[in-house]
Amino acid sequence: MGIQSTTWVSFCLSVSAAAFRCPCSISQSLLIKHNSNPPTWALNRSLSRLNPSSMSQPLSASASASDSTPLASPEDVDKTQSFDVLVQYVVLRRDLIDTWPLGSVVTQGCHASVSAIWSNKEDPHTLEYCNPDNIDSMHKVTLEVKGETQILNLSEKLTAGGIAHKLWIEQPENFPTCLATKPYPKSVVSSYFKRLKLCK
Incomplete structure (x- = not known):
C-alpha cells in the first residue's frame, strides 16, 4: 500500500x-x-x-409520523361542515333606525328577507335553508349601513358580483329601506359584508 x-x-x-x-x-x-x-x-x-x-436505533419520530396520516374524526368533519353554514344577510339603514319606530324598521327587514327567499324558492340553497329539518335553526346576519347612498352602493356591488338579493323599495314613498340576500354558504358572500357593522 x-x-x-x-x-x-x-x-x-x-x-x-x-x-x-x-x-x-x-x-x-x-x-x-x-x-x-x-x-x-x-x-x-x-x-x-x-x-x-446507530445500528440499533429505530426510525426517527418524523419519519414514523410521515408514514401514518391520522384519519379525520367525525367531530372534525362536523366542525368543517358547520363552519360554512347557510346564511341570509339582512342590511338595514342606520338613519332609519334612529328616526323611525323600531317596529317599522323590523318590518322593512322582514319584507326584504321574505321577498329574497320567495324570489329564489327553487334555488338549492334556499330549499335546504327552508327544509323542515333546518327550519328551526336558520342563520341570519343583520348589519347596517349609514343611509340611502350606502344601501344603493351595496346593492350595485352585490349585483356586479352575481349575488342574488332583494333591495326593498318602500311604497308609496318609493325609496330603498333595506336589502336581504337569498341564503348562501357563508364563505361565498361574507367578503361582501366584512366592512359593515352589526346592527345594534
Missing part, C-alpha cells in the same frame, strides 16, 4: 478499536508509523458508520 492508503487503514482500525473498545496492537503500531491526519469528511463518515448505537 502507499502512504495514503496505509494511513486510511490505520485510521479506520483505530476508530473501530476505540468505538468497540477492542485492544488492537496493529492499529496502534500503524498509527504511530504514519502521523498524517485523515480528511474531516472521512472522520464524520467513519464515525457514523462505526457507532454501535
Whole structure:
C-alpha cells in the first residue's frame, strides 16, 4: 500500500478499536508509523458508520409520523361542515333606525328577507335553508349601513358580483329601506359584508 492508503487503514482500525473498545496492537503500531491526519469528511463518515448505537436505533419520530396520516374524526368533519353554514344577510339603514319606530324598521327587514327567499324558492340553497329539518335553526346576519347612498352602493356591488338579493323599495314613498340576500354558504358572500357593522 502507499502512504495514503496505509494511513486510511490505520485510521479506520483505530476508530473501530476505540468505538468497540477492542485492544488492537496493529492499529496502534500503524498509527504511530504514519502521523498524517485523515480528511474531516472521512472522520464524520467513519464515525457514523462505526457507532454501535446507530445500528440499533429505530426510525426517527418524523419519519414514523410521515408514514401514518391520522384519519379525520367525525367531530372534525362536523366542525368543517358547520363552519360554512347557510346564511341570509339582512342590511338595514342606520338613519332609519334612529328616526323611525323600531317596529317599522323590523318590518322593512322582514319584507326584504321574505321577498329574497320567495324570489329564489327553487334555488338549492334556499330549499335546504327552508327544509323542515333546518327550519328551526336558520342563520341570519343583520348589519347596517349609514343611509340611502350606502344601501344603493351595496346593492350595485352585490349585483356586479352575481349575488342574488332583494333591495326593498318602500311604497308609496318609493325609496330603498333595506336589502336581504337569498341564503348562501357563508364563505361565498361574507367578503361582501366584512366592512359593515352589526346592527345594534
